[in-house]
Amino acid sequence: MHTQTDPAAAPTDVPTLRLAPAMQLLQQSGRELPDRHNVGHVAWLQAVIDGLCELSSRDPLTGLANRRQFELALASEIDRVARAGEPALVLMIDIDHFKTVNDTHGHQAGDLVLKAIAKALHECIRPMDTLARIGGEEFAMILPNCPPSFGLAVAERVRKKVQGRPVAIAPGQQVTVTVSLGGAFAPQWVRSSAPLWIDRADQQLYRAKAEGRNRACLEQPTVSLVSAEEKGLLFGTSQFADFE
Amino acid sequence: MSDISNVSTVSGPSAGPPQASPNPLVGREVPSKRARVQAITSGKGGVGKTFLAANLAAALAKRGRRVLVLDADLGLANLDVVLNLFPKVTLHDVFTGKVQLEDAILHAPGGFSVLLAGSGLVEYSRLTPEVREQLLRIIETLAPRFDHILLDTGAGISDVVLYAVSLADDVIVLATPEPTSMTDAYATIKVLATQQRRHAIQLVVNQVGRIGEGRTIRGQLQLVVDKFVTPTLPEGSPAPALELIGEVPLDAGVREAVQQRRLLIELQPGSAPAQAIHAIAAKIAP
Numbered sequence A: 001m002h003t004q005t006d007p008a009a010a011p012t013d014v015p016t017l018r019l020a021p022a023m024q025l026l027q028q029s030g031r032e033l034p035d036r037h038n039v040g041h042v043a044w045l046q047a048v049i050d051g052l053c054e055l056s057s058r059d060p061l062t063g064l065a066n067r068r069q070f071e072l073a074l075a076s077e078i079d080r081v082a083r084a085g086e087p088a089l090v091l092m093i094d095i096d097h098f099k100t101v102n103d104t105h106g107h108q109a110g111d112l113v114l115k116a117i118a119k120a121l122h123e124c125i126r127p128m129d130t131l132a133r134i135g136g137e138e139f140a141m142i143l144p145n146c147p148p149s150f151g152l153a154v155a156e157r158v159r160k161k162v163q164g165r166p167v168a169i170a171p172g173q174q175v176t177v178t179v180s181l182g183g184a185f186a187p188q189w190v191r192s193s194a195p196l197w198i199d200r201a202d203q204q205l206y207r208a209k210a211e212g213r214n215r216a217c218l219e220q221p222t223v224s225l226v227s228a229e230e231k232g233l234l235f236g237t238s239q240f241a242d243f244e
Numbered sequence B: 001m002s003d004i005s006n007v008s009t010v011s012g013p014s015a016g017p018p019q020a021s022p023n024p025l026v027g028r029e030v031p032s033k034r035a036r037v038q039a040i041t042s043g044k045g046g047v048g049k050t051f052l053a054a055n056l057a058a059a060l061a062k063r064g065r066r067v068l069v070l071d072a073d074l075g076l077a078n079l080d081v082v083l084n085l086f087p088k089v090t091l092h093d094v095f096t097g098k099v100q101l102e103d104a105i106l107h108a109p110g111g112f113s114v115l116l117a118g119s120g121l122v123e124y125s126r127l128t129p130e131v132r133e134q135l136l137r138i139i140e141t142l143a144p145r146f147d148h149i150l151l152d153t154g155a156g157i158s159d160v161v162l163y164a165v166s167l168a169d170d171v172i173v174l175a176t177p178e179p180t181s182m183t184d185a186y187a188t189i190k191v192l193a194t195q196q197r198r199h200a201i202q203l204v205v206n207q208v209g210r211i212g213e214g215r216t217i218r219g220q221l222q223l224v225v226d227k228f229v230t231p232t233l234p235e236g237s238p239a240p241a242l243e244l245i246g247e248v249p250l251d252a253g254v255r256e257a258v259q260q261r262r263l264l265i266e267l268q269p270g271s272a273p274a275q276a277i278h279a280i281a282a283k284i285a286p
Helices: A020-029 A041-057 A066-084 A098-105 A107-122 A148-163 A194-210 A228-235 B008-014 B049-062 B077-084 B091-097 B119-125 B127-147 B160-164 B179-195 B213-232 B252-260 B274-284
Strands: A088-095 A128-132 A138-144 A167-170 A173-175 A179-185 A216-219 B036-043 B065-074 B105-107 B113-115 B149-152 B172-176 B198-210 B239-249
Touching: A020 A041, A041 A228, A066 A088, A066 A138, A088 A098, A088 A107, A088 A148, A088 A194, A098 A107, A098 A173, A107 A128, A107 A138, A107 A148, A107 A167, A148 A179, A148 A216, A167 B149, A179 B213, A194 A216, A228 B179, A228 B213, B036 B049, B036 B160, B049 B065, B049 B077, B049 B149, B049 B274, B065 B077, B065 B127, B065 B160, B091 B127, B091 B179, B105 B149, B113 B198, B127 B149, B127 B160, B149 B160, B160 B179, B172 B179, B179 B198, B179 B213, B179 B252, B198 B213, B213 B239, B252 B274
Parallel strands: A179 A216, B036 B149, B036 B172, B065 B113, B065 B149, B172 B198, B198 B239
Antiparallel strands: A088 A138, A088 A179, A128 A138, A167 A173, B105 B113
């Protein structure tokens, strides 16, 4: 992908490109670029492009992945699950009564809460997980290779982490916020679709909200599993008893 | 997708023992104005879904029925291979708006119509809202012009398969006596009963070693369903009942027909499996 051609011979004539808006964006985000004369035009342009890609995949407030990046990650996870058959969990996370925080303490306090929760959520994930802010007060996690039996424990850990972390919104002033979580596993042996998977997790999120908030609800994934007991009865013997 | 309202009317209070006759499912008069949509599914791949769909369609056609087979295995179409049809125009072109639906309907050798997916449909193996819309529209558009629409679904229990099945009036689960096939058929039945609230599920057992084996397999599947699935359903839900509508004997003729890309019921009309398929057609379309 990366061409190592001599910068002088590169076909890209940098001075004729309209780079000002891109430079402005990168500057505003605080991203540093290498010295154009040291690294050559091509490497420098690559750094500009990388910087823009990074910008367009991040949420500026929290620094988490944004919705676009989340959808890309979800699509590739669907491909992986369909291929490898590994279990994967999607968690939709919504701050409870976030509007009240904004209305009572102002939007700046709201932003602080969003940042603090983003940080708390980030402490709950593994390097291979994707954590994104996908809407105003809505976050999502993609957890590859998460066994169904761990799902609820993982979601609960996230919920407790947020609950136990009061947010300082002004000197001497703290608010405690909670989150509701809805989760769904990628369907077993199946190529799902992103909208459907999200929809299933969302339904669980609605359930968590309806059941009183500050809780985690997961779709029961066991429906298409065939237990050893069932197999035993199906074949009228215990020949499958050793299989899960 | 979770609840299939048109199914609840099928079985009704008279859903007695699945073997009983008269049966509430088969023999039900086909409304003259709309095709009966019948999904063929299996869980496991390679058990003969496409073989059954094609030959059953031909057998129904011989009984004077207007039949359409829709390749609902959007990702991995096999129907073209089985029927030896390699059309230039497929469902893919209909989906992308390149051609009219009419132009994609082909006449298959057995006297029935087919809508082939074409390999270009791999991208549609994900159930996008667009694919849902298209499938629904196609079935609704064509239903008035046929007596039977057979949906040849893909293997597994993917979203696309479940969606295709959810569009059908009847679901035919195909299994073989292989333990893996039985397990996958059971998993399929379980999902259909719990997620789609199907309580009348038809069963065809393919590749039986002897007539009667299918009946035993139905009994075993029903036993496990009664013990493990029915108790998990909401109170008051009708118990899922499996109805054996046919058992197709293992026969070298099938392999021969598939290899020659001919319909078994045309190549070896007198063979045991061909007779078995005619018997299924007679049950579905008395």
